[in-house]
Amino acid sequence: MTKKTANDNKTFKKGDYIVYPAHGVGRVTGVEKETVAGFDIEVYVVSFEQDKMTLRVPTGKAVASGMDLTGKTAIVTGGASGIGLAVAKALHAKGARIAIADLNAVAASEAGKTLGGFGESVNVGDEAALVRFINKVERTLGPVDIYISNAGLGVTDGPGWGAGDAPNASWNLCWQVNVMA
Numbered sequence: 479m480t481k482k483t484a485n486d487n488k489t490f491k492k493g494d495y496i497v498y499p500a501h502g503v504g505r506v507t508g509v510e511k512e513t514v515a516g517f518d519i520e521v522y523v524v525s526f527e528q529d530k531m532t533l534r535v536p537t538g539k540a541v542a543s544g545m546d547l548t549g550k551t552a553i554v555t556g557g558a559s560g561i562g563l564a565v566a567k568a569l570h571a572k573g574a575r576i577a578i579a580d581l582n583a584v585a586a587s588e589a590g591k592t593l594g595g596f597g598e599s600v601n602v603g604d605e606a607a608l609v610r611f612i613n614k615v616e617r618t619l620g621p622v623d624i625y626i627s628n629a630g631l632g633v634t635d636g637p638g639w640g641a642g643d644a645p646n647a648s649w650n651l652c653w654q655v656n657v658m659a
């Protein structure tokens with residue numbers, strides 16, 4: 479019997495970062511061949527370092543499983559710099575349009591424009607402002623497919639520069655920004 483081979487144009491290569499539903503950001507560590515029920519298939523080997531987990535995803539299923547984000551809309555809070563900006567760029571590289579909510583209006587706007595969407599000044603700890611922003615994203619870019627709640631802060635402003643002696647106002651701010659948003 480002649481073995482059948484999956485017909486596929488590969489989207490990803492070794493070293494690419496991908497966003498996978500339920501598991502978050504993983505890295506393609508290789509493309510391998512496997513034989514399943516008499517069929518030769520190619521799989522992406524995807525490593526999720528944080529969860530110490532490896533998945534094998536048939537290359538032909540990459541789009542259906544969500545690794546291709548063409549046309550998706552993603553909000554990244556705190557996406558004007560640092561980790562948030564890196565995640566925003568990675569999502570855009572896979573096809574998503576990015577909306578950035580950040581305290582830094584200029585950097586948010588610049589990044590949003592270059593990543594297929596827009597960005598503006600939003601304090602994510604202000605619920606009404608965040609709701610207004612999400613509504614605007616839905617009106618202009620479409621329904622939100624991905625929400626990266628990245629904006630956050632740590633408490634280091636107690637008299638001893640430690641979390642233990644920080645005032646309640648700082649803890650409340652952390653709660654609003656790190657948890658509620």
Ligand SMILES: NC(=O)c1ccc[n+]([C@@H]2O[C@H](COP(=O)([O-])OP(=O)(O)OC[C@H]3O[C@@H](n4cnc5c(N)ncnc54)[C@H](O)[C@@H]3O)[C@@H](O)[C@H]2O)c1
Pocket residue numbers: 555556557558559560561562579580581582600601602603628629630631632655
């Ligand atoms: N860098 C690390 O080692 C590390 C470690 C643990 C957790 N984290 C968390 O990861 C996230 C990103 O870290 P980072 O190092 O890129 O931080 P960063 O300080 O470089 O960037 C944070 C971004 O969030 C924005 N931001 C802060 N408060 C905001 C608010 N209330 N509303 C909207 N935007 C706000 C800032 O303007 C900035 O652009 C944070 O939540 C941080 O607490 C970072």
